[in-house]
Amino acid sequence: MxxxxxxxxxxxxxxxxxxxxxxxxxxxxxxxxxxxxxxxxxxxxxxxxxxxxxxxxxxxxxxxxxxxxxxxxxxxxxxxxxxxxxxxxxxxxxxxxxxxxxxxxxxxxxxxxxxxxxxxxxxxxxxxxxxxxxxxxxxxxxxxxxxxxxxxxxxxxxxxxxxxxxxxxxxxxxxxxxxxxxxxxxxxxxxxxLRPLEESSVNAFLALRRPDLPERDRLLLTRLAEGSPGLALRLAAANGLTLYRKLLDYLGGMPQVAPRAVLELAELVTGKGNDENYAIFGLLLGGLLGRIARAASGAMITAIPEEAEVLARLAGMAGLDPWIEVWEKSTSLIQRTDAINLDRKQSVIVILNEIAAVTRF
Incomplete structure (x- = not known):
């Protein structure tokens, strides 16, 4: 490529x-x-x-x-x-x-x-x-x-x-x-x-296109991209690791989440000129919720090792069905937000509150 x-x-x-x-x-x-x-x-x-x-x-x-x-x-x-x-x-x-x-x-x-x-x-x-x-x-x-x-x-x-x-x-x-x-x-x-590519292929692609990235960051981006070299490049360009870590920290703090934390995360991904951040947020959130649902079903699959503890704890807070439901609702709302011109910030807040509600079952 x-x-x-x-x-x-x-x-x-x-x-x-x-x-x-x-x-x-x-x-x-x-x-x-x-x-x-x-x-x-x-x-x-x-x-x-x-x-x-x-x-x-x-x-x-x-x-x-x-x-x-x-x-x-x-x-x-x-x-x-x-x-x-x-x-x-x-x-x-x-x-x-x-x-x-x-x-x-x-x-x-x-x-x-x-x-x-x-x-x-x-x-x-x-x-x-x-x-x-x-x-x-x-x-x-x-x-x-x-x-x-x-x-x-x-x-x-x-x-x-x-x-x-x-x-x-x-x-x-x-x-x-x-x-x-x-x-x-x-x-x-x-x-x-076209199937997802091998991790080694995506990593080599990212090394060629973004030689400025530290090796550890490149490997994390490769794993988050799950076989998609284009997504790996998008994550790198949009500072996706920072957004991912903030999202993981947010989920890791559940069920105790301060309203200000919800607002800060929503503003980060929906501020003026943040179209790519919003798209990346949707992709990262969908991936995380999907992996939580799999963990709730007994199939622990992590994109990166740092996820394991958070996924295991969240999967234990609710059964498989609630996590699948919030995964589907979140994905649908992200897609519909732009389709029918809803307020992005409000949609993100609704999604984050829906996720928090699942952990309080």
Whole structure:
């Protein structure tokens, strides 16, 4: 995985099997029109999608002017998805100026705020893109990041594209939680599942990208990221270790928690300009509550050794069901807060008080 955004990343860390599956389909001469890449956030889905897009746009089918998917490809077939950063296709994609590539993601609403879901108008732009002929006489490629953020109308509009795929076009869908993607969409896609990476791989990635980090901090970030190099990098950039330790200290003090401690933690993650802190808080809290629930079921799994005592004590304060319930409620509220424009600070306070209430059973 190279430096910068996925469209500028020249390398992919791991996931050899996924690349091989795509290359085999390409080499067969009958490339499927839709691919669904699923896996945890930050594991490399978008990086793989842009590697696939660059590969296709740099290797047009022989009969690029018509026919169905699976037009006969050149006899000399590439053996990997690598494309030099000096290649014109790579450079135009990195600059966002390639006429045969479209990316669909959450857009801004009329008030300039970022939506938390992909709406039907975004998909209509994709439909219009696929209705046109290739600007350069080859493939047309669209990437949807991510398919689990499509609202119902957008998903239904996308389904029509999948049911009547245009010639020489490939649709690549990403999904952080594939279970949220309509089964009818899933059934029309080839699946590529990206698994969390080995700890050693994530640690090596972080050492390369953030050589300034102390070795111990790098190892802790690696473990908190749970196999996601992208999340490890986000945690490092957002001072995630500090936030994590404050959250762990807060949970460790239960059930005796001062109201001021609740307010301080809420302000830390929801202050002005703290969008990333809020997102990181949600990820860290979800991970911690999930591990508490597992500990309550008798399966102690820690991200880092410092957690063990806190997890064991909290798991003993309530049974499995209450911890699963507060885990689900907290995750849902964090997601809904931005979706329906709730007050972030108040949502965090509600969540923290809900957790405290569980420990007082």
């Amino acid at each position: 190279g430096a910068g955004l996925p469209q500028k990343s020249s390398d992919l860390l791991g996931h050899y099997e996924a690349e091989t599956s795509f290359l085999s389909a390409h080499a067969s001469g009958r490339l499927h029109h839709a691919w669904l890449i699923s896996g945890p956030r930050g594991v490399g889905k978008a990086t793989l999608a842009f590697r696939m897009a660059r590969f296709l746009l740099a290797n047009p089918p022989v009969d690029a002017d018509g026919g169905l998917f699976g037009d006969i490809l050149p006899p000399t077939l590439p053996t990997n998805l690598d494309l030099s950063p000096d290649h014109p296709v790579f450079q135009r994609i990195a600059a966002g100026s390639h006429g045969d590539l479209m990316s669909v993601a959450c857009s801004e609403n009329d008030k300039g705020a970022m939506r938390t879901e992909i709406v039907v108008d975004d998909v209509r732009k994709l439909v219009n893109f696929f209705s046109k002929t290739s600007a350069e006489g080859g493939w047309r490629v669209a990437i949807v990041d991510s398919a689990d953020e499509l609202n119902r109308n957008a998903a239904n509009a996308l389904l029509k594209v999948l049911e009547e795929p245009p010639a020489n076009a490939v649709l690549i869908l990403l999904a952080h939680a594939s279970g949220r993607v309509l089964p009818t969409i899933q059934s029309r896609c080839r699946r590529l599942v």
